[in-house]
Amino acid sequence: MKKNNALLNIIIVLLSLSASAALWAEEPQATPGNNTADTPISETNSADKKDYITPAPQTSRIEALKASLSIRRLGHQIQTLEANGKPFLTLYKPSITSSTQGCVVILHSDNEHPDWPDAIAPLRNALPEHSWCTLSIEVPDIVKRAAPVKTEAPNTENNQQPIELPNQTEVFARIQAAINKAKTEDVETFVFLGYKTGASYALSFLANNQASGEALALIDIDAPPNLSNYEIAQQIRRVAQPILDYYVNSNAGSDQFATWRKQAANQRTENRNDYIQLDALPDRATGKDSKQLLIQRVRGFLKQNTRQILQKKALPSVKKGLFYESPINT
Structure with missing residues (x-):
């Protein structure tokens, strides 16, 4: 009986193996002319075709921003411009x-958007109350390059040479497109303001286009990943316009970066003592609204270092009848 059971088990195994071999024989074999592993999904049978969506964080971020502005009934601030054949968003x-x-051209930091709440939104919304229009530009996300990030100062010889920021051509084209659009609305004076890596773009743009703006505001400037803090600091030597350098001195690295920027400002050929460097930490330590203090710093800088210093408003005429009682006839 045991021998019969063993024989039966052997027969069952052999049958299952033959069935598996038949199934494998039906599968297409990978040959040099028929490599199914390398066949794109779009070329496979339509019944098996699947749509794959590549993640686009910036696109999602901008679409969410548009939706938020529409909900707040601020969709009229959105302007879609074009630079180098590509559309981009601005908030005007x-x-x-x-x-x-004039207009303040505003550049946000990496992985943010033109209405970012930290510094961009407060400034772009407040400055129009003080005679400035604002143009906040969508800045493309920085793609980290294969080159290692530099952490030490390079050779200090010839350190006034132009540098290349990530996406620089695209960002500069967007800035120029925004300027050209504003000029069609009779805006003639421009100021550049950047936050973190956006400040590096604003600095580099003015250094390379020295007749394009009247002043520059750097808010807690950061170097992009392909450049060192020292290289970014040296670009200040190429800017003759007044500069506000408002930063958070949070560690030894930021303190050294600030020192390099101050030194570069002192080495400018046209040194008119119009470089103002302020540590934001004391403002934050007061317990007051730091965003409101930021607005006051930028507003005061523009008032004292642009044509706005010449702005004078006539005192309103006072109708005494609104404040004094008419004499009673007796």
């Missing part, structure tokens, strides 16, 4: 005073 707010001084 006109001056709400009777005498527009």
Whole structure:
């Protein structure tokens, strides 16, 4: 009986093996002319075709921003411009005073958007109340390159040479497109303001286009990953316009970076003592609204270092009848 059971088991195994061999024989074999592993999904049978969506963080971020602005009934601020054949988003707010001084071109930091709440949104919304229109530009995310990030200062010889930032051509083209658009609305004066890596773009753009703006505001400037802090600091030597350098001195690295920027400002050929470096930490330590203090710093800088210093508003005429009682006839 045991022998019969063993024989039966052997027969069952042999049958299963033959069935498996038949199934494998039906599968297409990988040959030099028929490599199914390398066949794109789009070329496979339509019944098996699948749509794969490549993650696009910036696209999602911008779409969410548009939706948020629409919900807040601010969709009219959105302007879609084009640079080098590619569309990009800007947020435009006109001056709400009777005498527009010009436009502040605003550049946000990496992986953010043109209405980022830390510094961008407060400034772009407040400055129009002080005679400035604002143009906040979408800056493409920085793609980390294969080159290692530099952490030490390079050779200090010839350190006034131009540098190349990630996506520089695209960002500069966007800035110029925004300027050209503003000029069609009779804006003639421009100021550049950048936050973190956006400040590096603003600095480099003005260094390479020295007649394009009247002043520069750097808010907590950061170097992009392909450049050292020292290289970014040296670009200040190429800018003759007034500069506000408002930063957070949070560690030894930021303190050294600030020192390099200060030194570069002192080495400018046209040194008019119009480089203002301020540590933001004391402002934050007061317990007051740090965003409001930031607005006051930028507003004061623009008032004292642009044509706005010449702006004078006539005192309103006072109708005494609104404040004094008319004499009673007796």
